[in-house]
Amino acid sequence: MVTIAVHGAEFFAYHGFYAEEQILGARFIVDAEVTFQPAADLKQDNISETVNYEEIYRVVSTQMKHTRKLIETVAQSIGEELKMKYPFVDSVKVTLSKMHPPLAGKVDHSSVTVEL
Secondary structure (H helix, E strand, C coil): CEEEEEEEEEEEECCCCCHHHHHHCEEEEEEEEEEECCCCCHHHCCHHHCCCHHHHHHHHHHHHCCCCCCHHHHHHHHHHHHHHHCCCCCEEEEEEEEECCCCCCCCCEEEEEEEC
């Protein structure tokens, strides 16, 4: 099995349940990883036989631009698009963290993890 991941991708986006969150925006951190059994020997050194982590980042970046109320929805959309792009992938795991969420006290981040 091979796992390819992008960790700590930072975005400023407008996800949030409350209208103010969708106006003010917030900083988000995304970790996305895919796991698969290679169909060919990786010694062939051919990117077409694997998952390009640049494409993982592109999918994450595109999905982060679509404002949604729930970060769960964003994480699931990232995972679903990755599975569609790479049908040979066995599993996808996406963790989306909202930095300094608007809560009554100081909180570093809140997060959700979606596994498909």
